[in-house]
């Protein structure tokens with residue numbers, strides 16, 4: 007076969023030999039993949055510019071199709087140029103949108119400015135309201151030497167110790183009517199008018215706001231005044247406060263009086279030697295008594311010398327969440343003072359979670375005597391002592407709750423009672439009694455409040 011091809015090519019060469027230029031013919035020799043030698047002659051045609059047949063047709067077809075495509079593109083381009091009106095409308099539409107967008111943005115900015123202005127006004131009004139509230143409160147606490155005229159019937163019904171009702175200046179009548187309206191539950195029944203001695207809890211008044219904490223650390227805490235201050239450093243007007251949010255609570259704030267307390271200006275900040283646990287601390291006879299963090303250790307901190315005076319474990323007392331009040335917050339050990347001394351309110355495993363009351367030696371912190379009640383500590387919100395009697399608060403969140411239980415250490419008998427009590431701010435973390443002021447002090451959801459209370463002879467002897 008290769009020989010046939012060779013002769014065919016050779017004859018072609020021979021046929022065209024006379025008119026072929028020697029330079030137009032070339033011989034090419036190469037091996038195929040099997041190693042056989044191949045000879046190839048290449049000769050250009052003298053007449054035909056291209057080979058006859060269909061070898062160029064696919065290329066031509068491709069060129070034609072590309073031309074057609076180009077024509078189509080050119081037609082579309084021309085049509086686009088001719089349709090200039092449509093393009094202009096698109097530009098106009100874009101301008102319109104831009105204008106609308108600018109307008110909306112402008113209106114939004116204006117609204118933003120209005121909102122900021124209104125916010126400033128609200129803040130200013132809030133500030134004015136706070137100032138007026140504080141002013142009203144300070145006015146209430148300042149006794150006035152004016153003779154009493156109208157409104158005396160209210161004053162006559164108040165305990166002698168409540169100076170809020172000792173002013174009758176006409177200029178203050180309107181404010182007095184607003185801020186010192188006596189709730190019906192507060193009026194003293196006949197027979198207990200002048201009762202100032204120890205007695206059973208008859209009623210609790212509405213909470214009176216003294217200060218609202220201004221940071222998250224004031225969510226809960228304790229605040230009190232010393233009912234029996236010692237020495238010249240501090241008086242029964244001094245207000246003590248501990249914000250107990252946090253893990254290392256050591257700051258004890260001292261305020262000169264209730265007015266400075268309401269304004270938020272402490273006169274001193276004492277740093278305690280050991281961290282405080284929860285809201286159960288109390289102030290009594292010139293000392294701060296508190297539970298050391300994560301322990302059953304009680305500490306007496308002397309306020310005048312600013313030093314640790316004594317420390318002692320409260321035997322078997324649950325701590326750090328073993329026997330808290332229903333609020334939780336590690337309220338395992340609650341210290342309280344009343345007319346009869348210093349008390350610890352807590353529970354033990356032996357008491358199976360029931361409230362245990364111990365009378366403490368205020369110097370050494372030793373337990374002098376204990377009582378076991380039959381009310382579970384974690385079913386009540388808080389507790390306080392008045393005249394040697396324990397009282398428990400049913401709920402720390404319900405607005406209208408009750409003092410629901412009383413235990414008398416004189417008779418070692420407890421019983422259910424119903425004395426209305428208000429959690430105005432729905433998160434009452436501390437309630438304690440001050441027998442000098444004859445008020446309850448409480449810390450209710452950033453709000454430091456007091457409640458007037460009324461004591462009386464037992465109902466069967468109140469005639």
Ligand code: CA
Nearest residue numbers: 340389437438
């Ligand atoms: Ca308490």
